[in-house]
Amino acid sequence: MQIDIVTIFPEMFDGALSAGVIPIALKKKIVKVNLHNLRDFTHDKHKQVDDAPYGGGPGMVMKPEPFFEAVPAVAGCSLNELKKFCRVILFTPQGEALKQKKILEFSKEKRLILLCPRYEGIDERIREHLITDEVSIGDFVVSGGEFPAMVFMDSVIRLLPGVLGSEASLDEESFSNGLLEYPQYTRPNNFMGLRVPEILLSGNHAEIARWRRQKSLERTAKRRPDLLEKIVSTKEEKKLLNKTEKESS
Numbered sequence: 001m002q003i004d005i006v007t008i009f010p011e012m013f014d015g016a017l018s019a020g021v022i023p024i025a026l027k028k029k030i031v032k033v034n035l036h037n038l039r040d041f042t043h044d045k046h047k048q049v050d051d052a053p054y055g056g057g058p059g060m061v062m063k064p065e066p067f068f069e070a071v072p073a074v075a076g077c078s079l080n081e082l083k084k085f086c087r088v089i090l091f092t093p094q095g096e097a098l099k100q101k102k103i104l105e106f107s108k109e110k111r112l113i114l115l116c117p118r119y120e121g122i123d124e125r126i127r128e129h130l131i132t133d134e135v136s137i138g139d140f141v142v143s144g145g146e147f148p149a150m151v152f153m154d155s156v157i158r159l160l161p162g163v164l165g166s167e168a169s170l171d172e173e174s175f176s177n178g179l180l181e182y183p184q185y186t187r188p189n190n191f192m193g194l195r196v197p198e199i200l201l202s203g204n205h206a207e208i209a210r211w212r213r214q215k216s217l218e219r220t221a222k223r224r225p226d227l228l229e230k231i232v233s234t235k236e237e238k239k240l241l242n243k244t245e246k247e248s249s
C-alpha cells in the first residue's frame with residue numbers, strides 16, 4: 001500500500017512514523033508513506049495556502065489551487081483519472097464517522113491520498129471535485145487534519161497482513177466481530193490479593209472461549225447496547241446474554 005499525505009505541517013508526522021506499529025510496516029516494506037508539503041504547490045512569494053472567506057465571517061479558508069495542483073501530481077495521473085487509481089480522503093468533522101468496518105475497507109486499497117486541512121476548512125470546490133471520501137474521527141473538532149490522518153493511518157496499517165505479530169488478535173479485538181473485547185489478564189495470578197478468574201487458568205479452551213464470549217456480550221450490553229442489537233442472533237448467544245443480564249441485575 002502507498003499512502004501520500006498532503007499537509008502544511010509534515011513535521012507533525014515525525015513521531016507517528018518513527019515509533020510503534022507504523023515503522024515496523026515501513027521497514028517490512030508493507031506500506032510506503034510519502035509526505036508532501038502543500039506549500040510546495042503554491043507559486044507566490046509567501047507560499048500562501050489560505051484566504052479570507054467570500055461573504056465574510058471569521059477565520060481563513062484553504063485555497064483551491066494548491067490542492068488541485070498537489071493531488072494529481074502526487075497521484076501521478078490526470079484529474080480525470082484520479083478516482084480510478086486512488087481514494088482521496090478528506091478529514092473533516094462533517095465526514096462519515098470512522099468505524100472498524102470502514103477501516104477494513106480502506107486497508108484493501110493500493111493507494112490512499114490523505115488531505116489534512118487547517119484553518120476553517122477548505123474551499124468547497126476541493127470537496128466537490130477532488131475527494132472520494134470524507135472522514136471524521138468523531139463529533140468534536142481538532143485544529144487540523146493531521147491528528148485525524150495519524151489515527152486513520154495507524155488503524156489502517158495495523159490491519160495490513162504481516163504488520164502485527166499476532167494477526168489472530170485482530171479477529172477478537174473490539175468492533176472486529178461487532179462486540180467490545182472481553183477483559184484481559186496476565187501474570188501474576190494473585191496481585192495484592194486480586195485473583196485472575198479461575199476459568200482462565202483451567203486450560204479448558206472451549207470453556208474459556210464461552211466465558212470470553214459471555215464477558216464480551218456483558219461488556220457490550222453495558223457500554224454499547226447499540227452494537228448488540230445487530231449482533232446477537234443465535235439462540236446460544238441470546239441465552240448467554242439473558243444469563244448476563246440476570247447476573248448483573
Ligand SMILES: C[S@@+](CC[C@H](N)C(=O)[O-])C[C@H]1O[C@@H](n2cnc3c(N)ncnc32)[C@H](O)[C@@H]1O
Nearest residue numbers: 091092093117120121136137141142143144145
Ligand atoms: C478547526 S477545524 C475546521 C472545522 C470547520 N470549520 C467545521 O466547522 O466543520 C480544521 C480542520 O481540522 C480537521 N478536523 C477537525 N475536527 C475533525 C474531526 N472530528 N474529524 C476529522 N477531521 C477533523 C478538518 O480537516 C478541519 O478542516
